Amino acid sequence: MSMKAKEASIVADRGLAAEGKLKIDWVQAHMPVLNQIREQFEKEQPFKGLKVSICLHLEAKTAYLAKVVQAGGAEVTITGSNPLSTQDDVCAALVEDGITVFAKYDPHPQEFKELMVRALESKPDLIIDDGGDFATILHGERPDLMEKLRGGAEETTTGIIKLKALQKEGALKFPMVAVNDAYCKHLFDNRYGTGQSAWDGFIRTTNLIVTGKTVVVVGYGWCGKGVAMRAKGLGANVIVTEVDAIKAVEAHMDGFQVMPMVEAAKHGDMFVTVTGNKYVINGEHYPHMKNGAILANAGHFDVEFSKPDLAAVAKEIRTVRKNIEEYRLHDGRSIYVLAEGRLVNLAAGDGHPAEIMDMTFALQAVALKYVNDNYRELGPGVVSVPYELDERVARTKLEALGIRIDALTEDQKQYLDSWSS
CATH class of the missing domain: 3.40.50.1480 (Adenosylhomocysteinase-like)
Known part of the structure; x- marks a missing residue:
């Protein structure tokens, strides 16, 4: 040593x-x-x-x-x-x-x-x-x-x-x-890595089934694509929220519902943020959420959903399970936050x-x-x-x-480099 x-x-x-x-x-x-x-x-x-x-x-x-x-x-x-x-x-x-x-x-x-x-x-x-x-x-x-x-x-x-x-x-x-x-x-780590590990952390932490739940994926970049794809594979109904028109069309053509967060908030059982931005879920959205809604972040920092806004409408905050905080709201609903809003795949998984x-x-x-x-x-x-x-x-x-692939012939390379047929 x-x-x-x-x-x-x-x-x-x-x-x-x-x-x-x-x-x-x-x-x-x-x-x-x-x-x-x-x-x-x-x-x-x-x-x-x-x-x-x-x-x-x-x-x-x-x-x-x-x-x-x-x-x-x-x-x-x-x-x-x-x-x-x-x-x-x-x-x-x-x-x-x-x-x-x-x-x-x-x-x-x-x-x-x-x-x-x-x-x-x-x-x-x-x-x-x-x-x-x-x-x-x-x-x-x-x-x-x-x-x-x-x-x-x-x-x-x-x-x-x-x-x-x-x-x-x-x-x-x-x-x-x-x-x-x-x-x-980004093609493999962000999509397949985040797609699997976010749900590994989510399921390990909550011990709940995903099948039949409505999952709201916030952001449809490469990480969001992976999270949505794996949620679908687990049997969830998936909603995507976006601010980018091109990514929103892509999510739609991939078979997911697309709507604003204020609408998605009414339907989601589980929310996963993957935007890299701050407060994409905030005080405007919490009043619309179901009792028992679960919030997880698979973006980088713990700012993707506003914990201050959630705390402001809570009468009590308590830890109900390792890496799960319950925010009991004044109207009787409970909203749950995983891993303090930090990366769920690493803070609550491997x-x-x-x-x-x-x-x-x-x-x-x-x-x-x-x-x-x-x-x-x-x-x-x-x-x-x-x-x-x-x-x-x-x-x-x-x-x-153990996978082999083809290689271009010299004739094929020359063809691709030429402007004439």
Whole structure:
């Protein structure tokens, strides 16, 4: 064990390391793409002598990504991007493996922020960010911590929105690869990953049946598509709410009812928000909801439905089951909130399946190498994942699945590149 990691780390209980190691071993066995990249990194040592700070949901799959980056020669520091998704046993296991960890489950909000700052105080050369948390700190109160920073990679839609806002103002100081926008991320992670894991967390937490219920999916981006598709597969009647006309037409043609939230509020038994925006369910909507309606968030931050508005009309708030708060309203109705409005798939579950995160975290690993190899030429800004990296991850995944595909002949390539027949 690295004595530096052991001495510096702040975790809840180092005695949990053996349990965390079993979790990491399990996901490693189901992440063949990342395993192949680890082998390459061990040989090439692309991060030798560099410091890498990571801010992601700190569970087993993230832990294995950290170990892959470490295998590439990096000195790795990691923190959690959500106070309720951090798994203490996984944190302890990472410390044993020589990774510096600043994370614990459900810290006080101020401590949560302080742990993020601690993870940046190593003054990293590279970062992996989630939701723009690191970027916000570095461009806000602690610009002194980015004096060595070459760049990094961002995991989420929410984070990319923040980065593009910084870029628009001319304030973004380093290149950040928009991993979320890669095909192998949003097509699979956002759709199939969120689609399954959101319902995993919902069902595990409530122990209720979905079949026959009316589910309102708020937002029909890639995550919303996945949540709606899986709700339909579970036997639910699905309503979609949207502000984007094109996505609303798509939801309609996919076979879902589409209506404004104020109307959907009257029908929903279960509500899942996946917008990346704030207060898409608010005080205008709560008076219309059924007694027993359940609210869950699968967007990034805990602002998608307004808890202050709900609390304002409640006479009592009590925890009725782990990760379920009941808001008893003055008119006698009860509305239930899962996982404090935080990401239901991670705060009340284990996140996306390992096979899905295999592709996403493979992209993170190769994107980090890409930005390190090219940061001088790239310069500050939001950077797209090169298509060849995207395709490489997909081809490696196909190999792991034992699936073969066709290839274009030279004649076919020439035909596609020609304007004449």
